[in-house]
Amino acid sequence: MFSSRPQTWTTTTRTAGEPAPPVPSTAAPEAVRLSLYRRMVEMRGFEKRASELFLQGLVKGTSHLGLGQEAVAAAFGEAMRPDDYTFATYRGHNHTLARGVPMMPVMAELMGRESGLMAGKGGSMHLTSVQHGMMGSYAIIGAHLTIANGAAWSAKVRGTDQVTVCFFGDGATNIGAFHEALNLAAVWKLPVVFVCENNLWMEYTPIGSVTAVRQPAADRASAYNLPPALVDGNDADAMYAIATSSIAGARAGNGPSLIEALTYRHGGHSRADPAQYRSDAEVREWLERDPLSRYRLRLVAEGVSSEELVRIEAEAQSKIDEATAQAQASAEPPASLVEKDVFADGGATWRR
Amino acid sequence: MAEMTYRDAVAVAIAKEMERDPTVVFLGEDVGAAGGVFKASVGLLEKFGPERIVDTPIAEEAILGAAMGAAMTGLRPIAEIMFSDFLAVCWDLVANEIAKARYMTNGQVSLPLVIRTSNGAGVRFGAQHSQSVENWAMMIPGIKVVAPSMPRDVVGLLAAAVRDPDPVLFFEHKSLYATKGDVEEGEIIDELGRAALVRQGRDVTIVALAAMVPRALAAADVLATEGIDATVIDLRSLVPLDVTTIASSVVATGHLVTVEENPRLCGWGAEVASIVAEECLFDLDGPIVRVTTPHVPLPAAEALEDVAIPSPARVVEGVRRALG
Known part of the structure; x- marks a missing residue:
């Protein structure tokens, strides 16, 4: 029932227990690698804090954590130019932080405070910061791939060389919008990079059990005349390498690319999900391939001083503590916001 | 021109x-x-x-x-x-x-x-x-x-x-x-949310949209031969909705008929009727009448489609009901 495996592999995948791969010969400069590490540490700490705040009743509603998937967002955040565009999903905290959006307004948005990124009007699933090129987190599966095309098209028409990067999960590859978007991007040769974070689970269902091909994104690439690209999404160096090359290709006018990054979410789909459908062995296997601890080991093995890494970790922790305290201290949004900004005149008036 | x-x-x-x-x-x-x-x-x-x-x-x-x-x-x-x-x-x-x-x-x-x-x-x-x-x-x-x-x-x-x-x-x-x-020649820029008074009359306010506007006007011509003088408002825009123009006409005529191509339930006329009922009830001298497509998917055959879509004759009949 599976199609043949992709012809070209950007990097091979490994099973649990295998040693960390050799450092790619094109390893990025140390400053970049330290920045990747810092980004991942901050994302990890932020998501853990968000989870704690939920348990304390300070974060309401739902949220979808990116614990375990940090390498993908960190690598693209590092590789993107400030004027490039990000389109992310409801699991978008990492991708938002990756664009340099400060932690405080993101934390405050999760907590429903007036100082939140959208003053509490969007919530966890809709994080947006246009000034940072973070063009939105979208909560209807697949739709934002078509919207990302629009931003890429606009850059092309306006004659800028901005690149659009669009993240989505494995589940999105089975909805119509994915296919409409990939086809249009290919036909119009748009400067857009589509990044599938394949975490093996479509909400509560194994992606393999509901998908006609083995690799939900990579095996579909040929349908849009794109080369398949399957990459270890838990390897920050490999992710950075492919982020850099795919963005450069888009910027040079070579059209879209489709990347499938293999990764794993440490927790459930959302707050409501204890993820008991996964076997202990599978979870254990993937925790051993955790992108953060793996990268730390590699950096130390490569000669980065532990003190440097400890310093980065401590700085991240104090940033998170500070953001939490500030968010918690801020006010709830005023009732006047309910009827604000439906229309461009700032209000909600539908009659005259 | x-x-x-x-x-x-x-x-x-x-x-x-x-x-x-x-x-x-x-x-x-x-x-x-x-x-x-x-x-x-x-x-x-x-x-x-x-x-x-x-x-x-x-x-x-x-x-x-x-x-x-x-x-x-x-x-x-x-x-x-x-x-x-x-x-x-x-x-x-x-x-x-x-x-x-x-x-x-x-x-x-x-x-x-x-x-x-x-x-x-x-x-x-x-x-x-x-x-x-x-x-x-x-x-x-x-x-x-x-x-x-x-x-x-x-x-x-x-x-x-x-x-x-x-x-x-x-x-x-x-x-x-x-x-x-x-x-007309030159630049024409309208304001969204401003209805047009396409016929001014004393006896009844007919509110219509798009293809229902010429049908409402045709109905008004028939009504005129019976001595009923109708106002016809072309809404032009549903959002923003020109409540001011509708309400001031209803205050003057005392009667409201909406002509909608939407199927009956939750057609735009329901919102207009609701607003007028809430804000101008005591200016009304009779029931608000909605002339709509019946609550059906549209049939293809000419003879059937013509029955389904509001016709000038149905508008005339609606106005007679509104006037009692």
């Missing part, structure tokens, strides 16, 4: 806006090389080139997604959805994404875009190519809803829609494309 068809008015309006503003782009199925299936965009590709007049695959979500992403990053797209029935295929983009982006982002995102679509019955296309769905759009907070009844208004309202900072759903009535009307 020049006489032109409703379909030519569409191309004229788009061309005027594209000449004025280089950020205006136009995309849709068959809109470029083919000039549109209703021939409403003939000549635009030749005039503006394939960078700005863009043919798309049959992929309505991709079309509206492209329009949205372009609008949030500096362009002013006009997207065509060939038949308004097809809005159901891409309603996620309309209802969940485009309409809500400004609100959800606390005003960070602005979407100056227009979705043009051919709406309504009269050409015997059956249940999936003839619906009037402007009431679907009216229910969604965050989009403006416009529907012109004559060539002049196509030009003035489309110009206003393109220049508007909010997303506008622009319903062109497919049975009106061949109709002709005078369009």
Whole structure:
């Protein structure tokens, strides 16, 4: 029932227990690698804090954590130019932080405070910061791939060389919008990079059990005349390498690319999900391939001083503590916001 | 003053806006090389080139997604959805994404875009190519809803829609494309949300939209022979809704009849009736009457479609009921 495996592999995948791969010969400069590490540490700490705040009743509603998937967002955040565009999903905290959006307004948005990124009007699933090129987190599966095309098209028409990067999960590859978007991007040769974070689970269902091909994104690439690209999404160096090359290709006018990054979410789909459908062995296997601890080991093995890494970790922790305290201290949004900004005149008036 | 068809008015309006503003782009199925299936965009590709007049695959979500992403990053797209029935295929983009982006982002995102679509019955296309769905759009907070009844208004309202900072759903009535009307020379820019008083009378207020406007006027002519003097209001826009014009007319006449092509339940006339009942009840001298399509999918055969869609005769009958 599976199609043949992709012809070209950007990097091979490994099973649990295998040693960390050799450092790619094109390893990025140390400053970049330290920045990747810092980004991942901050994302990890932020998501853990968000989870704690939920348990304390300070974060309401739902949220979808990116614990375990940090390498993908960190690598693209590092590789993107400030004027490039990000389109992310409801699991978008990492991708938002990756664009340099400060932690405080993101934390405050999760907590429903007036100082939140959208003053509490969007919530966890809709994080947006246009000034940072973070063009939105979208909560209807697949739709934002078509919207990302629009931003890429606009850059092309306006004659800028901005690149659009669009993240989505494995589940999105089975909805119509994915296919409409990939086809249009290919036909119009748009400067857009589509990044599938394949975490093996479509909400509560194994992606393999509901998908006609083995690799939900990579095996579909040929349908849009794109080369398949399957990459270890838990390897920050490999992710950075492919982020850099795919963005450069888009910027040079070579059209879209489709990347499938293999990764794993440490927790459930959302707050409501204890993820008991996964076997202990599978979870254990993937925790051993955790992108953060793996990268730390590699950096130390490569000669980065532990003190440097400890310093980065401590700085991240104090940033998170500070953001939490500030968010918690801020006010709830005023009732006047309910009827604000439906229309461009700032209000909600539908009659005259 | 020049006489032109409703379909030519569409191309004229788009061309005027594209000449004025280089950020205006136009995309849709068959809109470029083919000039549109209703021939409403003939000549635009030749005039503006394939960078700005863009043919798309049959992929309505991709079309509206492209329009949205372009609008949030500096362009002013006009997207065509060939038949308004097809809005159901891409309603996620309309209802969940485009309409809500400004609100959800606390005003960070602005979407100056227009979705043009051919709406309504009269050409015997059956249940999936003839619906009037402007009431679907009216229910969604965050989009403006416009529907012109004559060539002049196509030009003035489309110009206003393109220049508007909010997303506008622009319903062109497919049975009106061949109709002709005078369009004055020079720039015409209407204000969205301003109804037109197309006939002034003392006895009853008839509120209509798009293809129902000429039918309401025809009914008014019949009523005049019976000594009933009707006001006919062409709403032109459902959002914003010109309550001021409706209410002041109802206060003067004491009677309200709405003429809608929507199926009965939750057609736009229900909202108008509800507002008038709430705000002008004591100015009314009789029941509000809604003349609508019955609550059915539309049939294809000429004889059946003509029965389903409000006719001048049904409007006349509705007015008689309203007047008691």
